[in-house]
Amino acid sequence: MKRLYFALVFISIAVFASAQELKKLNLEEVIAGGKNYRNFIPEYKNISFRGNTDELVLNESDSIYLMAGYQEKTLLFCITEINKLLQEKGLRETKNLWNIQWLNMELFWLNNGNSIVVFNSVLKTIDYHIHFPDEAKNIDFNPKAQAIVYNYKHNLYVARRNQEPVLVAKGSDKGIVVGQSVHRNEFGINKGVFWAPSGKFLAFYRMDETMVTDYPLVNINTRVAEVKNIKYPMAGMDSHWVSLGVYDLENDNVVFMSTGEPREKYLTNIAWSGDEKNILIAELNRGQDNMKLNVYDSRSGEWIKQLFQEKSDTWVEPENPPLFIPDGKNGFTNRFIWQSERDGFNHLYLYDLDKGLHKQLTKGSWVVTKVLGFDANNKHLFFESTKDGGALNRNLYQVALRNGKITRITSGDGMHATRLSSSGAKAIDVFSNVDTPREISVIDIKERSTEILHRAKNPFDGYEMGNIVMDTLYSADGKTELYSRMILPPNFDATKKYPVVVYVYGGPHAQLVKNSWLGGARMWQVYMAQQGYIAFTMDNRGTPYRGCEFEKVIHRQLGEAEVADQMEGVKYLKSLPYVDADRIGVHGWSYGGFMTINLMQKYPGVFKVGVSGGPVTDWKYYEIMYGERYMDTPDENKEGYMGSNLNERTNDIQGRLLLIHGAMDPVVVWQHSLYFLQQCVKNRKQVDYFVYPGHEHNVLGPDRVHLMQKVTNYFNDFL
Structure with missing residues (x-):
């Protein structure tokens, strides 16, 4: 395998301390929920x-x-x-x-x-x-x-100063949800109400789930266990119906937007026009390959027009509502910013509510990751992106609305997370990179000056730590760069052989390798390196911030390109003289749990030990919004569903495998791993299993220390 780029980033944690003085970490210090966990997060x-x-x-x-x-x-x-x-x-x-x-x-x-x-x-x-x-x-x-x-109590209320609360909309425990997040929090949705700029009107979601199948979760904390039903629409089954209402605070009345048929579609990215006469809704068909940005009369609810349409052979995923440009007089113009991946990368487009597209503001083989707002004169828009340094880095930029000129604001390679003052004159910058725990600065944008307000101390000072190696490899197609991170054991000796634990996620919307503190590693990986393992992670194709070609290669065939890429990482590991190729383990949760089993099935004998948490084992058991975006329905994509079905390949597993699941998981329901176990029993395949009663999709709180002790013990015992 040809290596395109290689960079070593060494973290010297305790330069002035002798080896005898260095302390070791414990799980209470590196696991969220642990007694001393917060002491090891940069201040x-x-x-x-x-x-x-x-x-x-x-x-x-x-x-x-x-x-x-x-x-x-x-x-x-x-x-x-x-x-x-x-x-x-x-x-x-x-x-x-x-x-x-x-x-x-x-x-x-x-x-x-x-x-x-x-x-x-x-x-x-x-x-x-x-x-x-x-x-x-x-x-x-x-x-x-x-x-x-x-x-x-399932209902939606508005309470005004010095007035009694007013009932806006009724919900029920039978499947009517009002004023809450819908579509299972996909499409950037994180709430269910949307205030008009003046505060005189309130838009809100209403979701009818009565037609969606009840899915049973079991509460064991009663003498006789009780069924707790949730609404869980599986891929290919009936979905919910969502509508959007507008409440007039002055007249105390509600009008619903006439979004029409079909009812099974997604109403996303809600926005008010500047004059509040209109509501904009990005409406996505159930197949998620056709989005229409529609305009409605906010007073009557009538459809006015379609501003534009976006289609894709894979999927369209609007995640950011239109951002209207202020007019400087405590109001808004009819012009707005729209984010789209229509040219293959997420970029900014300037639209006019009446005239349509004005121009594309940003373009290039990089992605806009966040929009912050405008300057005082509304001549510039501020955004964060991967423009300089690629997906490993983030920086703040401004773009001139008149001519599209882009100027970089932040300096220094790493991850910059910024907040803008209302005038756009200053920004607060929270920065880290592989060897900088955290710096907080204020930037004077006009003067291009930066003043540091806070420098966090290294929380691992005085502790035994290994070096971090950041590397760039090739994907399985031989064309695409992939970023990896390796944490070496303390007192590393290149003449010795070390076992490896690969930590994997590999799915959409999750970047694990980045130029941030510890390279983006979880502290558990730092701990495992301290225990004598090489801790390795790589972001395969299908993960975010690399453009559509990189991300959408997974369409209709989850677990193919991702696993092939991860094996390129394994080839790289095996090429290193200090890696024990007979002692490679893999661990992941959720999509990473799916990847863990998939890797062990498709490449039997490569991984001596695997720990799979909350795994998807058959995508037909997963929910509509996420599952159908990437896989279409089971009827539309029988070959893809069969190819990604882990339950059909239990005989292929070699080595030790531990599955872990939360018994009250409403995301990857318990049925996934239980059915997998059933097939293992049927095929006389021995695997290990552990359940966390009462826990949902992940094990959170103090019990998480128990979880990671379980995972650690498994690798210690068998790897």
């Missing part, structure tokens, strides 16, 4: 902009500071003062100040658990508060309306 400072100003504020658990520079801060408020004001109003006290949000120079607000409370930081008073029930969920506050919307 973060919650620095933000003060409302609509360029001033910086620092939120700590018990204090709010005005921040002037590196360790230069002035106390604005402490939790004692805030709780005293809450007591005086008979309101519930707050436990910390992490969730403070600034509205403007004077006002900020917090959620104390049963009220949204707005404070005046100048007068040091409570301006107003809006109460909600303790059991309320999905609370969404709109400062302009001085109102909140929330779910309570």
